Amino acid sequence: MKSLTLRNKKTSWKRSQNIGLLYIAPWIIGFLVFQLYPFIVSLIYSFADFSIIKTPEFVGLKNYINLFTKDRLFYHSLKTTFIYVLIAVPGKLIFALIIALILNMKLKYINFYRTIYYMPSILGGSVAVSILWRFLFARNGLVNILLSKFSIAPIDWLGSPDVALYTISLLKVWQFGSSMVLFLAGLKQIPGELYEAAKVDGAGKIRTFFSVTLPLLTPIIFFNLIMQMVNAFQEFTSAFVVTQGGPLRSTYLYGLMLYEQGFRFLKMGYASAQSWILFIIIMAMTALVFKSSPYWTYYDDEGDF
Amino acid sequence: MRVIFKMKVAKINLHKVWVYLFLTLLGVVMVYPLLWLFASSIKPNQDIFLSMGLIPSKVVLDSYIKGWQGTGQYTYGVFFWNTFKMVVPTVAFTLISSVLVAYGFARFDFPLKKILFTLMLSTLMLPESVIIIPRYMLFRDLNWLDSYLPFTIPALFGTFSFFIFMLVQFIRGIPRELDESAFIDGCNSFDILVKIILPLSKPALFSAGIFQFIWRWNDFFNVLVYINSVSKYTLSLALRMSIDITQSVEWNQIMAMSVVTMIPPILVFFFAQKYFVEGIATTGLKG
Known part of the structure; x- marks a missing residue:
């Protein structure tokens, strides 16, 4: 008798699996209303001439044609953004990796250093940090005062079109702590036996790094690379607050252009077309990283779900 | 033999000294700007751009008092309260829905699960x-613009997939036998969630909450788009406005208010550091 009720319970346990749909129901609604719907609508908008004050009017490919044939600012912004991404993302990740490797050398006070390095990441893309950057790199700001101590001529960090983009990128690299913490967590998970095996096999430090550490860390590097890239392509706050896209639009990042077109000039159809181009670029870059990943990432298990 | 051994130890120590020196120097470079911002906020205005030192020639708290007044009509007290009104419900709703x-x-095997999970990711x-x-157009039609609903309501519907993913990873690590024995003891699936999963997920929930708090607190782009009235400005918008309206010489007031807005995230970070590290270590991911 007892075993029968137990068996009944087991079958109802199996049957009750569908209740999972009820638990994920909030997400299904949220996904449809706040993500999928806007996603599709923005594609539709991109083929329309449309603003808040005007009803959408279908114009076919006109927005896209204008973008590619008439809009010089579009090309300029695209180029600026690519340079920004190419400096900021590898800069941040390489720095994060190097520091994580050093902190992983069985040193004391790791927690202290980790906390210190992580601090800037907490304040991340806030307006307060952008304001700090304005003061640090002002003509007579802290950085130039420091340079003058070494009798180096002051550099116009934010006022010179050749330098401003690097100054903005540096703000991103300054936040390397978030990636570093991830790399550290990944390094901790590498089993000690592997290092011992490498030692037994007579591998030197450099060999061990390239044959043990780096391969086992690649999934985390991979994930970080994609997420940082997606973020960097959309960077907005630093360009908006620190430099307002200037001087001479040298920091006119894509995010800033999108905001201006959509919410300042109210050309929402045009901005939607721009946002779709950004989307396609991000997807293409992600696909590139994914495609190349079998050559450089290593997964212990297949991560089956 | 002994001499060689000693030399080796000395060499290792020297090597470590260089490493510590480097790490400390880097730490100074990382944090000095923040300390300098704080120091400058209590310096007399004309001193800010003269020295790079941290010790003010004269401590001036005027900058905080004047800066706090904001626009005159709305003080930073209002902006703080607004930020809390936006951030706290958003964080709570994110945690509940996630x-x-x-x-x-993590726990049920329903139809289309793989596809839905992939979509979520x-x-x-x-x-x-x-x-x-x-x-923006949707929220305009719903009459939600210039309110905090564009932030809180989507959070209620699990739109922050990062935290869902993080919690899925964590819950999968909780042994299923616990659920099953609770089920045999007569618990339904919701009881299991409340009595077993929730208490065990505390560390992950904490770290999700902390990350979301800090990210929402610092958010600028979304508030810039959705909020128009100064009376509803959050701190990000208020700061941005202060740069525009403050006379160019009153730098220390802006610095003071920047410091003030940084305090809550930094406090949260220091008090909840343990959960930060745990959350990152258990999920292995952060953007």
Whole structure:
């Protein structure tokens, strides 16, 4: 008798699996209303001439044609953004990796250093940090005062079109702590036996790094690379607050252009077309990283779900 | 033999000294700007751009008092309260919806689960800028603009897939036998969530809450798009406005207010550091 009720319970346990749909129901609604719907609508908008004050009017490919044939600012912004991404993302990740490797050398006070390095990441893309950057790199700001101590001529960090983009990128690299913490967590998970095996096999430090550490860390590097890239392509706050896209639009990042077109000039159809181009670029870059990943990432298990 | 051994030890120590020196120097470079910002906020205005030192020639708290007054009509007290009104419900709703959805994904085997899970993961890479314009129009039609509803309501519907993913990973690590024995003891699935999963997920929930708090607190782009009235400005918008309206010489007031807005995230970070590290270590991911 007892075993029968137990068996009944087991079958109802199996049957009750569908209740999972009820638990994920909030997400299904949220996904449809706040993500999928806007996603599709923005594609539709991109083929329309449309603003808040005007009803959408279908114009076919006109927005896209204008973008590619008439809009010089579009090309300029695209180029600026690519340079920004190419400096900021590898800069941040390489720095994060190097520091994580050093902190992983069985040193004391790791927690202290980790906390210190992580601090800037907490304040991340806030307006307060952008304001700090304005003061640090002002003509007579802290950085130039420091340079003058070494009798180096002051550099116009934010006022010179050749330098401003690097100054903005540096703000991103300054936040390397978030990636570093991830790399550290990944390094901790590498089993000690592997290092011992490498030692037994007579591998030197450099060999061990390239044959043990780096391969086992690649999934985390991979994930970080994609997420940082997606973020960097959309960077907005630093360009908006620190430099307002200037001087001479040298920091006119894509995010800033999108905001201006959509919410300042109210050309929402045009901005939607721009946002779709950004989307396609991000997807293409992600696909590139994914495609190349079998050559450089290593997964212990297949991560089956 | 002994001599060689000693030399080796000395060499290792010297090597470590260089490493510590480097790490400390880097730490100074990382944090000095923040300390300098704080120091400058209590310096007399004309001193800010003269010295790079941290010790003010004269401590001036005037900057905080004057800066706090904001526009005159609305003080920073209002902006702080607004930020809390936006951030706290958003964080709470994110946690509630994320844990429900994560529980559904982690523990049940329903039809289409794989596809739905993949869709959920793919939204991690959906750029915000692609959906912002239709979202804006949607919220306008719903009459939600210039309120905090564009932040709180989507959070209630699990739109922060990062946290769902994080919690799924965590819940999968809780042994299923616990659920099963509770079920045999007569608990339904919701009881299991409340009595077993929730208490065990505390560390992950904490770290999700902390991350979301800090990210929402610092958010600028979304508030810039959705909020228009100064009376509803959050700190990000208020700071940005202060740069525009403050006379160019009153730098220390802006610095003072920047410091003030940084305090809550930094406090949260220091008090909840343990959960930060645990959360990162258990999920292995952070953007």
